[in-house]
Amino acid sequence: MPQPTRILVTGATGYVGSRLAARLLDEGHSVRVLVRQADRLKHKPWFRRVEIHEGDVCEISKLNDALSGIHTAYYLIHSMTAGSQFGRRDVELAGSFGRVARSVGLQRIIYLGGLGESGEALSEHLRSRQETGQALRSSGVPVTELRAAVIVGAGSISFEMVRYLTERIPLMICPRWVFRRIQPIAIDDVLSYLVAALDLPIGESRTIEIGGADVLTYGKMIKGYARLRGLRRVLLPVPVLTPRLSSHWVHWTTPVPATYARPLIEGLRCEVVVRNDDAAVLFPQIRPMGYEQAVSRALVELIxxxxxxxxxxxxxxxxxxxxxxxxxxxxxxxxxxxxxxxxxxxxxxxxxxxxxxxxxxxxxxxxxxxxxxxxxxxxxxxxxxxxxxxxxxxxxxxxxxxxxxxxxxxxxxxxxxxxxxxxxxxxxxxxxxxxxxxxxxxxxxxxxxxxxxxxxxxxxxxxxxxxxxxxxxxxxxxxxxxxxxxxxxxxxx
Known part of the structure; x- marks a missing residue:
């Protein structure tokens, strides 16, 4: 179990950040959060247990105040809704964060990025996730980068796409990306890896791929969800349906907006699976659960x-x-x-x-x-x-x-x-x-x-x-x- 540490969590109003803050508090750490609007946190059960700094990562003076006296910072920021230039903005924000982190003597940055093998097939979204990690490392502050694919949990945009598509569409016209291999991971396991990363030795940067126990396709994720809910779903393959058209289809049939759906779908053009055993070697105490167990846990939150x-x-x-x-x-x-x-x-x-x-x-x-x-x-x-x-x-x-x-x-x-x-x-x-x-x-x-x-x-x-x-x-x-x-x-x- 990691020793209590003074920690900054960015993106604490987001899906992973809000859960991570709660987990770190339960582990006994002193937690500070940097958010643009503090009012968005006051309904969180841990609201009064954290130190809140209000500001944006691009505001250098406020970022400097938020990082002062901090041992480790979690970087959980992305700009998917910022339009076509979200990748460039992500890299600029990460570079700014890294420079301030180095100036105040931060010991380590822990960053959650995206799985995917570098190459031409990598989508703009996944490429920006990996370039963000590189921008953080270029500051000279040691970075532990964890790379994950679809995170399974109630509230995760990736999982909500699966939920709404399966619940609402009995017969699905499925493009090729639905049949690409993917390695989803439960939110509980993501949090376990993020917290366990505090125990790694400080001094060098690492990139660690993390995933759940099952490798399957997006189509099998839909089928698995349907089986747990007692639903029958038919997947009909079609030769062409571009990510742009697919994102609008998701937008029309689910509450997930196209601005989120498109980069996520484009990320499935290539396989997103773990290609080494570094996570198992570094974190032998974590045994990731399978997909259907993760879905079962997510469905419990329907209360x-x-x-x-x-x-x-x-x-x-x-x-x-x-x-x-x-x-x-x-x-x-x-x-x-x-x-x-x-x-x-x-x-x-x-x-x-x-x-x-x-x-x-x-x-x-x-x-x-x-x-x-x-x-x-x-x-x-x-x-x-x-x-x-x-x-x-x-x-x-x-x-x-x-x-x-x-x-x-x-x-x-x-x-x-x-x-x-x-x-x-x-x-x-x-x-x-x-x-x-x-x-x-x-x-x-x-x-x-x-x-x-x-x-x-x-x-x-x-x-x-x-x-x-x-x-x-x-x-x-x-x-x-x-x-x-x-x-x-x-x-x-």
Whole structure:
């Protein structure tokens, strides 16, 4: 285990950087982060445990402050969204970082780059990743460069392409790049390598290729994901479909924008596999997992707990006394957040939504809730036969009609998991957040993880009805909370 060290993490708002910061803190290291906007970190559970420097890598004075007193820096910056000149910008930023790092006496830079054998077939994206590593080394500061292919984990753009393509397209027209060999690696293993690199001797630069236990094609990655999700997918090879056309196809059929999809797809023109055993020799304690195990871990994150930071960011936006609605799509989950400010206390609002179901019903269009439960019973579901505890507030594990209480925080939060038959998984969450002594933010969130095309059709077909029902439910809950919290008038006899 590495000795505690004073470390700088750049790119801490990104997919790898945010997870690396948490892992380093757990290992006992003192962590400083350099970010352009500190507000983007405040929903991270480790926010108050790190030292935050706000600034850009191109701002020399701020970069100098961020690197001062640091032993090792992780360089996790890329400019894929910067347009056609992203490669040049990456190299310029890396050169600037390296020069400042040398001037302040930094001991080592650890950099995460991309796999791929140098040559004409190497894409602009992968070439820029490798040129960035060279720019860092040219500063004279020792650089440990880890090179990886597709990182498998919820939130990784590369993995999200696999997720959305597989979930949404039963018959895929596949160009040649889908059948190139690739060596994906789990995010947990990437983090293990990044942390273990701290134990390597300082003094020389190294380039280490890392990958998971399986070498397969992008097509087999799609098939493996489909198998774990219980989906059947057909891949139809076609002789021509350029990376540019493929990126637009991905953009049209998934939430992944073409600006990300194109460089990633172009990177698959050549094989991206580990070609030596340096990682196994240097890090014998790390035994990388296989692809399907990595996907299984990523799918576990399809729970509302993983999306609480996104909900919190929405909730912090100014909201008046009228109902607001926000819809997010992230990591395979659709999240619909309804909000309304009510004149009552959080405790009163909490008791209002904890009283839903059973004899009281669902306050608005209860007949629609009963109709959905009746349909559920017809197909073998639980319907509303279970009712709810009528003599007390619900507890975790209690049934409430077609739901089960999955999580609750007394006075603040109630989360219900849908036990009805669904082409996916669903949750309904209520939260009471204090605004002032007299005002409370009533937050109602719907979480839905669709399974395959039918899951998406189910959501969008019923969405107009759901919007009506959930808007009405929040309005009625607000009325009940304000009525129950109003001071009682005493009439003199």
């Amino acid at each position: 509302p707990e993983s999306f609480q930071d996104a909900v919190a960011a929405v909730v912090e936006r100014p909201v008046g006394l009228e109902i607001s609605r926000t819809v997010l799509t992230d990591r395979g989950m659709i999240v619909e957040v309804w909000q309304k400010t009510v004149r009552t206390t959080p405790e009163t609002a909490y008791r209002a939504f904890c009283s839903l179901g059973g004899k009281r019903g669902w306050l608005y269009m209860s007949w629609a809730w009963r109709l959905r439960a009746w349909v559920d019973q017809l197909v073998g579901g639980v319907g509303m036969r279970r009712g709810r505890p009528e003599d007390r507030l619900p507890a975790e594990g209690d049934p409430i009609d077609s739901f089960q209480v999955e999580r609750m925080e007394p006075g603040r939060l109630l989360r219900l998991r849908a036990d009805m038959k669904l082409p996916g998984a669903g949750w309904l969450q209520f939260e009471a957040r204090p605004v002032t002594e007299e005002l409370t933010r009533l937050v109602q969130a719907v979480f839905y993880a669709p399974r395959g095309v039918f899951g998406l059709l189910y959501w969008y077909t019923l969405n107009p009805v759901h919007r009506l029902i959930f808007a009405g439910l929040l309005e009625r809950l607000a009325d009940v909370a304000e009525r129950d919290g109003a001071p009682r008038r005493h009439v003199k006899a």
